[in-house]
Amino acid sequence: MSHNPVFVEERRDKVEEVREIRRTTCCVVGGGPGGVILALLLARKGVAVELLEAHDDFDRDFRGDTIHPSVMELLDELGLAERLLTLRHTKIHTGTFMTPDGPVTVADFRRLKTRFPYIMMIPQKDFLEFLVEEARRYPSFHLTMGARVEELVREGEAVVGVGYESDGRAHEVRALLTVGADGRGSRVHHLTGFEPFKTSPPMDVLWFRLPRSEDDGEGLFARFGGGTAVVMLDRLEEWQIGYVILKGSYRQVREEGIEALRRKLAEAVPLLAGRVAHLKEWKQVAMLSVESSRLPRWYLPGLLFIGDAAHVMSPVGGVGINYAIQDAVAAANVLSAPLLSGEVKTEHLREVQRRREWPTRVIQAIQTQLQNRVVAAALKPGQQFNLPPFIRLLLRIPLLRDLPARIIAFGVRPSHIEN
Numbered sequence: 394m395s396h397n398p399v400f401v402e403e404r405r406d407k408v409e410e411v412r413e414i415r416r417t418t419c420c421v422v423g424g425g426p427g428g429v430i431l432a433l434l435l436a437r438k439g440v441a442v443e444l445l446e447a448h449d450d451f452d453r454d455f456r457g458d459t460i461h462p463s464v465m466e467l468l469d470e471l472g473l474a475e476r477l478l479t480l481r482h483t484k485i486h487t488g489t490f491m492t493p494d495g496p497v498t499v500a501d502f503r504r505l506k507t508r509f510p511y512i513m514m515i516p517q518k519d520f521l522e523f524l525v526e527e528a529r530r531y532p533s534f535h536l537t538m539g540a541r542v543e544e545l546v547r548e549g550e551a552v553v554g555v556g557y558e559s560d561g562r563a564h565e566v567r568a569l570l571t572v573g574a575d576g577r578g579s580r581v582h583h584l585t586g587f588e589p590f591k592t593s594p595p596m597d598v599l600w601f602r603l604p605r606s607e608d609d610g611e612g613l614f615a616r617f618g619g620g621t622a623v624v625m626l627d628r629l630e631e632w633q634i635g636y637v638i639l640k641g642s643y644r645q646v647r648e649e650g651i652e653a654l655r656r657k658l659a660e661a662v663p664l665l666a667g668r669v670a671h672l673k674e675w676k677q678v679a680m681l682s683v684e685s686s687r688l689p690r691w692y693l694p695g696l697l698f699i700g701d702a703a704h705v706m707s708p709v710g711g712v713g714i715n716y717a718i719q720d721a722v723a724a725a726n727v728l729s730a731p732l733l734s735g736e737v738k739t740e741h742l743r744e745v746q747r748r749r750e751w752p753t754r755v756i757q758a759i760q761t762q763l764q765n766r767v768v769a770a771a772l773k774p775g776q777q778f779n780l781p782p783f784i785r786l787l788l789r790i791p792l793l794r795d796l797p798a799r800i801i802a803f804g805v806r807p808s809h810i811e812n
């Protein structure tokens with residue numbers, strides 16, 4: 394197998410279909426934050442990478458827009474942070490719960506010891522385009538948009554590439570290593586038949602935007618209680634709203650009608666009362682079915698999973714992007730040299746999982762506790778909600794009060810660029 398940048402040949406398979414076959418060293422399936430960062434890091438090391446993204450552009454609305462301090466530090470290690478900060482963005486410095494006793498700041502990022510003591514909010518499209526532009530500087534980087542992977546190419550036990558469809562034609566990429574970075578609902582994961590461990594978060598989330606006014610205050614606000622839980626993220630002229638509902642109740646919410654949603658939102662967050670009219674039709678509302686799962690094994694010979702394809706993250710704490718990127722960095726650290734030498738062993742792939750599985754398990758356990766003890770309690774109709782005593786106590790202890798901010802900002806055991 395060649396490990397040099399891609400060359401092209403044609404093959405006639407059994408059904409007499411002419412397929413273009415390209416060869417590369419690493420084929421990354423999925424141009425989300427995990428896949429794009431991995432492709433950039435490998436290309437930077439001179440590894441030939443083919444990144445396949447199913448969509449024709451990065452303009453996807455139904456995504457998070459958060460860049461956490463740990464990611465800013467990684468970008469800084471790559472010399473990219475200052476340039477990213479020149480793009481239009483907002484900064485979230487605090488996370489505040491509106492409780493019946495008044496606002497309580499549960500996370501103050503300004504107190505963290507980092508050059509980037511905030512969560513940067515930037516449309517994910519702008520972030521991904523920025524990274525791709527950087528990756529294009531490296532001749533071994535190759536991106537194909539509109540390339541939907543549909544099959545794995547196998548030789549015995551090993552995965553040796555993927556088949557994808559683009560422009561109505563079948564194509565194939567053969568690679569020393571294939572990386573499934575194709576997010577929740579990963580096609581690559583389904584093709585392997587791996588069964589994930591799943592937990593059952595008690596909620597789903599309605600995701601939509603409303604206009605924001607300069608005097609609203611900035612940052613991240615959460616208003617929980619009386620049967621509703623609302624999270625608001627500052628997104629320049631708009632609030633990104635996460636309206637949390639009980640798992641499985643979406644149909645009922647739809648049947649109650651958009652007017653009922655507007656009314657409940659205005660009752661929960663009076664600040665928004667004058668703006669809920671902007672919510673006119675269900676088309677404006679995306680429904681995120683909240684999941685939390687983790688594959689028992691993140692690899693097969695010739696294949697590795699990272700990001701949501703390896704572990705779907707609950708939206709609690711907004712850590713999914715951070716974790717996908719941390720996985721990508723760990724994978725690049727471990728795999729760049731073996732890829733360059735042309736020999737990736739199972740032990741290399743196991744090492745990526747070893748580095749990233751424990752941080753994932755810890756954060757998923759914390760999310761489960763918060764979902765069950767905070768979110769589920771808030772969604773009980775008619776009950777006044779307040780922050781649980783253990784969180785109030787934590788916030789009063791000087792040594793521990795920054796723990797929530799630190800976990801949101803950095804996750805657990807963050808990765809760093811090793812060379």
Ligand SMILES: Cc1cc2nc3c(=O)[nH]c(=O)nc-3n(C[C@H](O)[C@H](O)[C@H](O)COP(=O)(O)OP(=O)(O)OC[C@H]3O[C@@H](n4cnc5c(N)ncnc54)[C@H](O)[C@@H]3O)c2cc1C
Nearest residue numbers: 423425426427447457542575576700701711712713714717
């Ligand atoms: C509504 C919503 C809000 C969220 N808010 C936040 C937040 O505020 N903060 C946060 O950190 N996380 C948030 N998340 C989670 C976050 O978006 C994910 O955890 C993160 O994007 C995972 O990154 P990834 O690179 O693993 O996968 P993804 O970002 O899902 O990227 C996967 C990519 O693979 C492509 N793809 C899929 N199938 C194929 C195929 N067959 N062939 C080729 N390409 C394919 C997709 O088009 C996509 O571009 C949110 C998620 C949702 C749905």
